[in-house]
Amino acid sequence: MPNSAIQTKQMSIETKKNWWKNAVGYQIYPRSFKDSNHDGIGDLNGIREKLPYLKELGIDFVWINPIYASPNVDNGYDISDYQAIHEDFGTMEDFQALLNEAHNLNLKIIMDLIVNHTSDQHPWFLESKKSLDNPYRDYYHWADATREVPPNDWQSFFGGSTWTYNETTEQSYFHVFAKEQPDLNWKNPKVRHEIYQMIRWWLDLGIDGFRIDAISHIQKEPWDFKITENQWAPFMNVAGIELYLEELKAIFNEYNVMTVGEASGVPHQEATDWTGENGYFNMIFELEHCERIGTVGQQKGSIPHLKHSLNQWQTSLEADGWNALYLENHDTPRSVSVYGDDTPEAAKALATILLLLKGTPFIYQGQEVGMTNYPFSSIEEINAADTIHFYQTLLDQGMIDTEALAIAVNWSRDHSRTPFQWENTLHGGFSTVEPWLRVNDNYPMINAAQKDLESSSIFHYYQTLIRLRKQTDALIDGTFELLLPEHPTVFCYTRTTETERWLILVQLGREETTVSFPDSWDYAKWVEIISNSETKSLHSKLCLSNYEAHVYREIIG
Structure with a gap:
């Protein structure tokens, strides 16, 4: 061959x-x-x-x-x-x-x-919590504790201790998320x-x-x-x-x-x-x-x-x-x-x-x-338990309802x-x-x-x-370089191979702003391929606003 x-x-x-x-x-x-x-x-x-x-x-x-x-x-x-x-x-x-x-x-x-x-309703855990010598006991993390004093002071992602006490066996089990989500013991x-x-x-x-x-x-x-x-x-x-x-x-x-x-x-x-x-x-x-x-x-x-x-x-x-x-x-x-x-x-x-x-x-x-x-x-429109818990916590801290709701749902x-x-x-x-x-x-x-x-x-x-991405090697494997790194609202980068260079230029805001590119670039070689607004030829200085996005291609060589 x-x-x-x-x-x-x-x-x-x-x-x-x-x-x-x-x-x-x-x-x-x-x-x-x-x-x-x-x-x-x-x-x-x-x-x-x-x-x-x-x-x-x-x-x-x-x-x-x-x-x-x-x-x-x-x-x-x-x-x-x-x-x-x-x-x-x-x-x-x-x-x-x-x-x-x-x-x-x-x-x-x-x-x-x-x-x-x-889940704490998984058959493994239902067995695990029955006794200290249950065959599934070591499928999860258990440690000596009392009802008042957990094995340590680690906090879970969902708030509160990472430990929940089990009355039957007088030990606590470990969970990095909710108490209904006991962590598996990967050492087993x-x-x-x-x-x-x-x-x-x-x-x-x-x-x-x-x-x-x-x-x-x-x-x-x-x-x-x-x-x-x-x-x-x-x-x-x-x-x-x-x-x-x-x-x-x-x-x-x-x-x-x-x-x-x-x-x-x-x-x-x-x-x-x-x-x-x-x-x-x-x-x-x-x-x-x-x-x-x-x-x-x-x-x-x-x-x-x-x-x-x-x-x-x-x-x-x-x-x-x-x-x-x-x-x-x-x-x-x-x-x-x-x-x-x-x-x-x-x-x-x-x-x-x-x-x-x-x-x-x-x-x-x-x-x-x-x-x-x-x-x-209204909090009644919310289903996410973490948002509801956050809202209630803010109320318990003395915050009025409208402020607590605005804060709790902001990132829900x-x-x-x-x-x-x-x-x-x-x-x-x-x-x-x-x-x-x-x-x-x-x-x-x-x-x-x-x-x-x-x-x-x-x-x-x-x-x-x-379609453009799938048809273009440079947009799959081309190198990445961030341009205008300090600009507060313009996200601009290039994707480059040996044969072509692509410029992705996006203004993430409505305010008008001017961006500058190197004078050494041959702007006649750049062609606009796609835009979400009116077509703009690439120049050393461009004025952008209103969430404009422009994609240009330059053939190298």
Whole structure:
């Protein structure tokens, strides 16, 4: 076989192996996506019904938030049976039908994998808490304690102690999240064996990968560890975790699947340990860029911090590793409200930034039609337990109702969990009955059906960007360089290969501003490829306003 043919074959194999580098993902929060059986709750058959819509958008894989059997204390992240479907969402047969139809459309399905903890209703824990010598006792973390004095003073992510006392055995069990989510003991080889069997079961079923939740917390420090600065240090990226991650990696490597680790507490300097040629996962979600600024209760996202943080992650993983890119998800408010002003121009500007960075972009449901934050006017409209708890805490501290509500809901996860706005009909076309969470009142103007009415819709802009990204090597593998790093509202960067250079220029605000580029550039060689506003030729000085986004290409040589 000629060398050129061998190289082509090798490239084809590598592309198939690393299919996720060329892919665009779409995250679905199933409870809020589409209700097919008229009970006010989204379900698997609702997702299946809308697969043609996702195919039309141009995405390649769908990440589905937890659909396992669960008491739903933490919206499905408290699992009582890893190999059963929650009745709200359907049956295992419904899931298999969804998987088959997705594959027929050449769409891949990514599941959430939650193995830091289970529900306290999981059979393992129900056995574990029965007695000190129960065979499942060591599946979880137990320590001597009294009702009044826990084993240590560590605090959980959800507030309060990481320990809950059990009267029957007169010991406390450990949980980094809610008390209904006891942490699994990864030091126990039997636990790991059970987990690995479950993982293989899902992979053998034919799913295409996992987003691995809270994985950086599975290793804990000794219980006498003293906290100095970081209160989460005892259970965040603790030394020794690499032994377990290597075991997971070995399983994933047996299958051609995509893995995304939620790597809370992993700084960009250590990112290549987690992703890359020798990393544990194909890519990781970082949480560093989500900084808030402004008056409490009216906080927005910090654009300078967004630029700075994304630049650090882009450059840290430039030579080895891969970014999982996102601006919003099920745990954050809507990006068009956080970084913009709820307008189509702002939605398109943010899409331009997200989809042309180096990495695999994740679009969160409704982002592609410009869904916005919900104007909550009462705590009764809220479902998120952490928001309700925060609100009550503020009231207990003496704050008046309106101030407590404004502060509590400002960054509530429920902003992104309101039902998907499909069309200008009752309940936004999500359901024929009252949904589990109210639909935003702006659904008559902001909905997916607008794509068929407006050629300039946000949906069509996303389509164009996705096609452009997939057709352009420079926008997949090209190097990244941040320009105008100190500008407070302009996000500008280049993507470059040996043959071409792309300039992505976005103003994240309505105020008028002038930006300057090097006089040495040959501006006659730059061609504008896409814009969300009127066409502008590139010059050494450009005036921008109104969430303008411009993408230019220069052929090198």
